[in-house]
Amino acid sequence: MRLAWAFFSRDAAIALSYRFSFAAQLFGNFLLVGLLYFVSKTAGLDHVPALKAYGGSFMAFVLIGVALTDCVLVSLVSFAQQVRESQTTGTLEATLISPVPLPLILIYSTLWSYFLSAIRFVLYLIAGAALGSLNMSTINVPASIVIFFLTVCSFLGLGILWAGIVLLIKRGEALMGLLSIVVMLLSGMLFPITVLPGWLQFLAGLVPLTTALEAMRMAVLRGTDLSQLGTLLLKLSAFAVVLLAAGFWGFHWAVKLGRRNGSLTEY
Amino acid sequence: MKVIEAKDVVKRYGGVFRRKHDTATRPALNGVSFSIERGETVGLLGPNGAGKTTLLKILSTLIELDTGSVKVLGHDLSRDPEAVRRQLGLVTCDERSFYWRLTGRQNLRFFAELYRVPAEAAKRRIDELFETLGLTEAADHTYHTYSTGMRQKMAIGRGLLASPDLVLFDEPTRSLDPLSAHNIRDWIIGERRRNPVTTRLVATNQLHEAERLCDRVLIVNRGEIIADGTIAEIRRRFEACQHTVHRILCRGDVGGLVATDRALGIVSLETEAGDEEDTMWISLRAVRNSEALTFVLQRVLANGARVEQCQTQQAPLDEIFISLVIEDRNSRDLVPA
Helix, strand or coil: CHHHHHHHHHHHHHHHHCHHHHHHHHHCCHHHHHHHHHHHHHHCHHHCHHHHHHCCCHHHHHHHHHHHHHHHHHHHHHHHHHHHHHHHHCHHHHHHCCCCCHHHHHHHCCHHHHHHHHHHHHHHHHHHHHCCCCCHHHCCHHHHHHHHHHHHHHHHHHHHHHHHHHHHHCCCHHHHHHHHHHHHHHHCCCCCHHHCCHHHHHHHCCCHHHHHHHHHHHHHHCCCCHHHHHHHHHHHHHHHHHHHHHHHHHHHHHHHHHHHHCCCCCC | CEEEEEEEEEECCCCCCCCHHHCCCCCCEEEEEEEEECCCEEEEECCCCCCHHHHHHHHCCCCCCCEEEEEECCEECCCCHHHHHHCEEEECCCCCCCCCCCEHHHHHHHHHHHCCCCHHHHHHHHHHHHHHHCCHHHCCCEHHHCCHHHHHHHHHHHHHCCCCCEEEEECCCCCCCHHHHHHHHHHHHHHHHHCCCCEEEEEECCHHHHHHHCCEEEEEECCEEEEEECHHHHHHHHHHCCEEEEEEEEECCCCCCCCCEHHHCEEEEEEEECCCCCEEEEEEEEECCCCHHHHHHHHHHHCCCEEEEEEEECCCHHHHHHHHHHHHHHHHHHCCC
16 A cells, blocks of 8 residues: 555646646536537437437536546546656666566555546546536435446556557557547447447447446436346446456567566666 | 576577567677575676676566576576566666556555565565655655655555565666765665665666665676676776875975886876975876876975875776776787687
């Protein structure tokens, strides 16, 4: 725990030293909330039949999508960003020669980002309530926490795997940007996946965020409890186990290869 | 007790995820073998690209060797790298390797956590290091306000934070002004006295630095060790087959001296006026153990001049280093591929 705290306080101190960037990171996304709110009002999207299963409010539907995708993007981007930043700033070499295993260094290095993401998640819900789109009393809090945790675990694995790839190929931003858009498109972040053609719906089922969003919307918008979310939670747990295993294995392999070909600290 | 024991270490860069032009044609290390005893301070000398950094990176577990074996503090580097890391400190000259927005103290506290130094012990050790490195006043200033010399001291502080049994120094005074470099060297010498059981390997391009800091030097060229011994031993070996320079201060007329005479062992002989009137310096470069000096002195005395001083100069380490490297290069170039 002391080690985790050391990483967390290091990143907090660094983030807070860039005040404007920190404020933008925390509140910047609320401009998007405003944008979506007015789009929803203008287009009268609250009466779309596809949204009936989720309570009918487009704004509430999208807020959950944006909030959980924010957390997923932390996983997809943060790990690789940490690796890349520490390669270019030279701190990777200094941490690599310490006795702490590299995957642990990587996970601890993202604690601050996850903490901020969790705060933003709550702020999104508060914004939704303030705009009258979300009823806070219907939220099933325990189910929401479990789903949030399983979503983090699923994408943690993917993020670690991606960090391993960045360790070797060095620059993966463009590819990750593309992958993020694919995930956002297929997961139903802004619309229900039932509007997608059948073959895209099949592919959407392979993206963990689709399951996570479905479960989270049930828990937050309908107040569904854990026992009723059994199948979705099982699927999400399976994603978490498989992706975490793949992430750790892939990262271990990438580090081994980097040590062998001497490219680990190059950038 | 041997702290480092390297046998036939070979390392070649290249392989998967390497572009074709990143792959070197010759190995970075080619059959390197050496050992270092506990408490020794050993210099690792060599021209740029000789393989010094590769060797340090292997020893600090940042890269893996291709073949051969290395034992550090009794642990096999390939099998148990984490055990090695627990007892190892690395001092690099890379000033970027700290968190620039944190203070010096926050930086060292973070690295102390990585080495699992207990909180109270870490606090004491950090204070002690700031004190001995002369950084106490700047300890709570952000790292980006530090001068290059202070950053280098921070790197030393980080390397010694967990009181490691083995410290690897990678060019500890590179890019420092002469005064800061002098201070760092003095500090390392003091540290040797304070911790005589700690083993140190110092990679440097500065030969006088190696001469001041080290008990022994390893000279690396093109991935191979071409000399291993104390500086005195290497000098003796070098001088046994090289020339000696004599400087003779004479008063009076030295007459016409023979410029060169190979039969007598004279390689070159030059004269220049001395500081005082009627004095003259003779510089004689001669084959070692030849009759040259006797011959020149006899000629001077026979001419009625007086010998006031006669100095035999030691070959400077720079000259030995350059000769060894050139000799090694020439001998390899003669070998058909």
